[in-house]
Amino acid sequence: MSLCDDTLLCNFTKCRTKLSGFAWVTACSHVFCDQHGSGEFSRSPAICPACSSALSGKLDIVRTELSPSEEYKAMVLAGLRPDIVLDICTRALAFWSYQVKYFSLYMYSI
Known part of the structure; x- marks a missing residue:
């Protein structure tokens, strides 16, 4: 897996399925398939299984569409200042970098 790969794997230890459709993303930079995210994050208080x-904040867990529509992509950052857009991009790249590292550690451990 490289930073340019467009496939994320579920970070649930016993799953590791390729993600598509919807996924659950946490503030601690983990991502889970819809099945495991729905099950794990329906409990209170929510705890990251990875x-x-x-995960007690309002935006500590987000269910997101992995392939959003062109209309959504055209509007989601519209009106934001360039420095805010660049901050968001930086955070998104950091998330992917973390996932690449996480995947490498997982592959090394099996």
Whole structure:
């Protein structure tokens, strides 16, 4: 897996399925398939199954569409200042970098 790969894997230890459609993303930079995210994050308080972080903030867990429409992509950042857009891009790239590292560590451990 490289930073340019467009496939994420579920970070649930016993799953590791390729993600498509919808996924659950956490503030601690983990991502889960819709099935495991729905099950794990329906409990309160929510705990990340990958790192045991408490997820109590309003946006600590987000269910997101992995292939959003062109209309959504055209409007989601519209009106934001360039420095905010660049900050969002930086955070998104950091997430992917973390996932690449996480995948490498997982592959090394099996």
